[in-house]
Amino acid sequence: MPANLTPQYYEAEEAFKKAVTVEEKIAALEEMLAVIPKHKGTEKIQADLKKRLSKLRQEGQKKAKTSRADPFSIERQGAGQVALLGFPNSGKSSLVAAMTRAKPKVADYPFTTTVPLAGMMPYQDIFIQLVDTPPVTEEIIPAGLSGVLRNADVLLLLVDAAADDCLEQLLFSLNYLKEKKIVREDTAPGVRGIAPDKMLVLAARADLPQSPDNIQIMKELGPEGIEFFPVSNVTGLGLEDLREKIFQMLGVIRVYTKVPGKEPDLKRPFILKRGSTIFDLAENIHRDLPRLMKNARVWGSARYDGQSVMRDYVIQDRDIVEISQ
Structure with missing residues (x-):
């Protein structure tokens, strides 16, 4: 019986061939298993994929035990884990500092954050974990970043609403999340990823004069259906509402x-x-x-x-x- 593999399967297979890290290879195999047609003609392929996936997971666990601690492996704590994604100086570290007890290094120069840093955000009688991550650019995407984002419960995408390139920041970040299958519509069992309703776009530095016009531009020229949540780490705009929003998104x-x-x-x-x-x-x-x-x-x-x-x-x-x- 012919396998009749779909374009989505071949796309995931190509991603596996290009994968560099164990995390990326595991994610690609998970995707291949999720999209492969389920019938008698693909039973051997499915069995082979599961075998390869099991072997890679074992290798990953063995490597984690025998090597130095992986700085991109963040132990989940509190009521849920929330990962932040954004360009350099988009305000990620400042947001974590404003909403948690963590003391991330905050500076006006790019790439201040080099490894993920977690802090605990108080919400009423519980704590929620926020994870600051190294920034992305069109030229540089930190190795290991996709794993941090994919394993989170909620994703906050920060865009500097006061920057001239805010639309480019938004489009590149959304494309990266889609290309790496981090944000995905179909969260099948055994396939890690963030559902669209578990992602929130934060319009950072919303208190500055140019920000309202830039937010409007992103609404008009960006993808449809995106909700922009204005925040300011300086004035505190939106921060208390953001705590409530995060709790609701955690489900x-x-x-x-x-x-x-x-x-x-x-x-x-x-x-x-x-x-x-x-x-x-x-x-x-x-x-x-x-x-x-x-x-x-x-x-x-x-x-x-x-x-x-x-x-x-x-x-x-x-x-x-x-x-x-």
Whole structure:
């Protein structure tokens, strides 16, 4: 039976041939698996791709253990990981400094940031991780950058709205994200990438006089459907709203727990995906709890406080849950 491979498959195969890093090769193989037609004629090809992918992942893990720490490998912390992308002096480091407790090096000359730097952004009673990354230009794209962006939960694309080349910054960055399959419409299982609704374009330095006109130019000449979020690290314009926006984009909820007969623990919420159930919470608390729990009560989204609910009950942000064994 003929394979009938698609142009998308051959495009991913070509990306694999051009890949330099292990991360890029893994991403290309994931893409090939995602777009290959699923029928009997491609079963051997699929098996070969899975074998090569498994081998590369093992090599990557082995290399990480035996070599020096990879500066582009950022351990996820907090309620979610948010990566920043932008041109030199677009305001990424200043934004991280303004919204977290991190102390990135901020200067007026380009390429101040040479490796990713993470900081924790407070949002109400939780923390969200922001990752500043080395800048991109049309001539220079740091090796390892695509992996940082692809593995994030949310992506912030910063464009200097006060710069004469703001439109060029926007178009190049969007093309890079599309070409590397970092932002993609189809986020199939096993294929890493950022869904379009998990990316936000920040119009940085929006407080300067030329910025409103430049934002309008980007809206008229840039791709349709892009939402520009004006921010200023100097005046604080948009920063508080940005915290709320990031939390909503993460698609997570905070759930508090209580022991029967005691007050709830409101200091350390469990972070779960939106749409999670009582069963998911129990599993998150302890792997044996779903089997042992006899009853669950909810304060918050239930019809009345302390209502007993089934294990498939969908919990909401800031619910309090009591699980009895």
